[in-house]
Amino acid sequence: NLTNTWNMVDQYIIERLIPHDSVLEQVLAANQQAGLPPYDVSPNQGKLLNLFAQMQGSQRILEIGTLGGYSTIWLARALPLGGQLVTLELDPVHAQVAKANISLAQLDDIVDLRVGDALDQLAQMDFEGVAPFDFIFIDADKPNNPNYLKWALHFSHPGTVIIGDNVIRDGEVINENNQDPRVEGVRKFYDLLADESRITATAIQTVGSKGYDGFVLGIVTS
Numbered sequence: 001n002l003t004n005t006w007n008m009v010d011q012y013i014i015e016r017l018i019p020h021d022s023v024l025e026q027v028l029a030a031n032q033q034a035g036l037p038p039y040d041v042s043p044n045q046g047k048l049l050n051l052f053a054q055m056q057g058s059q060r061i062l063e064i065g066t067l068g069g070y071s072t073i074w075l076a077r078a079l080p081l082g083g084q085l086v087t088l089e090l091d092p093v094h095a096q097v098a099k100a101n102i103s104l105a106q107l108d109d110i111v112d113l114r115v116g117d118a119l120d121q122l123a124q125m126d127f128e129g130v131a132p133f134d135f136i137f138i139d140a141d142k143p144n145n146p147n148y149l150k151w152a153l154h155f156s157h158p159g160t161v162i163i164g165d166n167v168i169r170d171g172e173v174i175n176e177n178n179q180d181p182r183v184e185g186v187r188k189f190y191d192l193l194a195d196e197s198r199i200t201a202t203a204i205q206t207v208g209s210k211g212y213d214g215f216v217l218g219i220v221t222s
C-alpha cells in the first residue's frame with residue numbers, strides 16, 4: 001500500500017543521504033521511552049530544516065513547539081559559532097526530556113528552552129526586547145497558528161524565513177466539512193498569509209513516514 005511505499009522510500013533516502021548519528025538516534029529513543037507523542041519531524045525533514053537554515057545563513061532561530069527537541073537539534077546544528085536558538089514548549093514533561101536531549105547534543109550554550117504557553121512566552125520576549133530572528137519554525141498547537149504567524153512577523157526582519165508545519169493534514173485542509181480546530185487553524189493561517197503583504201509564501205505537500213502532510217515556507221519582505 002501507499003503508506004508502506006512512503007515509509008520504504010523515506011528509509012531509502014535516509015540510508016543514502018543522512019549519516020548515522022548516535023545523538024539523534026538516542027534522542028528519538030529517549031522521547032519514545034518518556035512516552036512523548038511521535039510528532040517529531042522525520043530525519044529527512046529534520047535535515048531539510050537544517051539545510052534551509054544553512055542556505056539562509058541563519059544566526060538566530062526561533063522554534064515554537066519543542067516536544068523532545070529533535071527538530072531543535074537539527075536546527076541548532078545549522079547555526080554558526082555565536083548563533084542562538086530560542087525554543088518554546090508548554091508541556092513541562094516534554095521540556096524536561098528536551099533539556100536532557102539538548103545537553104546530550106552539547107547544545108546547551110546555543111539553545112534557550114523556555115517553558116510555558118508560547119503566546120505568554122512571546123509576549124514576555126517582547127517585553128524583554130529580544131532581537132528579531134532570521135528563521136522561525138512554527139510547530140506547536142495548530143489552532144494558534146494565526147497568532148503564531150502574527151508574533152513571527154513581529155520578531156522578523158526583511159529576509160526572515162518562516163516555516164509552518166502540518167498544513168495539509170491528509171488533505172483535510174480542503175474539506176469544508178471538517179471543523180477540527182487544528183484544520184481550521186491551518187486554514188486561517190493560509191488566509192492570514194494570503195492577506196499579509198509583509199510575507200510572500202508557498203506551501204508544499206509531502207508524503208513519507210509521517211504520512212501525507214506538508215509545510216508552508218515564506219520569506220518576510222518588509
Ligand code: SAM
Nearest residue numbers: 039040041065067070071089090117118140141
Ligand atoms: N518541533 C518538534 C519536533 O519536530 O521535534 C515537534 C513539536 S510537536 C508537533 C508540538 C509541541 O508543541 C508539543 O510538544 C506540544 O506540547 C507543544 N505545544 C502545544 N501547545 C503549546 C503552546 N500553547 N505553547 C507552547 N507549546 C505548545
